[in-house]
Amino acid sequence: MSRCWTSASLLLQCRRIHTVAPCLKNKTGAEHRWLERHFNDPYVKKSKKQNYRCRSAFKLLEIDEKHSILHPGLHAIDCGTAPGAWAQVVVEKVNATGADPAAPVGFVLGVDLLQISPLEGAVFLPHANIADPDTQKRIQELLPKGKVDIILSDMAPNATGIRELDHQKLISLCFALLDLAPHILHPGGTMLCKFWDGKDSHLLQKKLKQDFREVRTIKPQACRKESAEVYYLARSYKTKHTT
Template sequence: MARKDEYYNKAKQQGYRSRAAYKLQQLDEMEDLLSDGDRVVDLGAAPGGWLQVATERVGTGAVVGVDLQRIDPIEGVETIKGDMTDEQTREEIVERVGEADVVLSDMAPNMTGEYSLDQARSVHLARQAFETACALLRPGGDFVVKVFEGRDLDTLRDDMEAEFEYVRTTSPAASRKESSEVYLIAKGFLTAPVEEGETLTVEIEGVGSEGDGIATVEGFTIFVPDTDEGETVEIEIEDVKPRFGFAKRRD
């Protein structure tokens, strides 16, 4: 039995709206994306296979699907008919879920049969989803997006890596063998007011349990070894996490 038949038939038997439901299941198993209580936004969600999986896995959380097309009702899921790039649509999403823990996008462009054009459109869609995710995610949140392999994919990934702790490129078993689609899984959304390599002058406001000095920049905590409370020092940012960073003193 061909893989596409296996997942198509399995979806019919198990009541999923698309074979793509198994892709999200497998991506979740790879990277632990969905947890009980999570607030999830699915961009381009029709017909709703990913919404079904998401609502099964977040339990007491909230799931919102966004699409220009109408999505038939799914128990426990809210849907918004609108353009994900529209500010009014984003505001409505925030009203429904607040900050999102996870943003998903399995969107693909309308296919023309000309691969270079279809691939470019897929990257454009993925970038729109990425920009939307950055507007919706909480610090430390995760993002998953589908894109076709080819031109500008590395640039998109580089841009995503600047906003997340790490980004992985993968292809779940449920993807068709002949497909050029891959998924970028971005973990740990960064909202720090500082960047790696940046230098600045800070005051050491205290000392942590490990003996490192503690400074804050716009409420963001930075640990600085070899410093004492009350010192004013020049530092260079070495590593940035969603809620804190590490730096070395330069003076």
């Protein structure tokens, strides 16, 4: 689940009355500060202007601009896809709708615990836990070629407010993706996964370096300055045999 859903109920209340000011009046100090920061965020404004479902789209756009991880014809899985902003970017970049008839057509599968509004060019698997073996089997069934070229993850667990515990929970989700990778990621493929920096980050990095030939740490400018979120970009997946 993407962190775009944080305080989603507050946003929904504001949208129902079509203005921010009345919504702010009856909120606690923390809620007031979150909403004020959200509506003043330049990336939130850009996402509305460019019709992206969430500001997180600009994190992926920035990463792709600098590292060229997406191109027409790729098959991709987007884990923690709700509300679908990353899927929007990927659909455009891999030409999943066939909008460019001269370019190869890609494929996008989005997976999340939450319900996801339909998106042309993407196949969504909602109410699905990526760590569940049944979900993993369903993913393989939905992939046209059985495997993908790139695994994307903007997943985040429901925050407890205990930083170290939340960090460990997200690291565990990333390890679940690595367990899934031998079954769905082509040799030479790419993985981009979000984590919250903490004491176990080096364990995830070590595992990625065992499984991929190139691993780098990225913090896009679109990440909030106060956020602990960082991304590992791992490229050139090593051949693995599965049973």
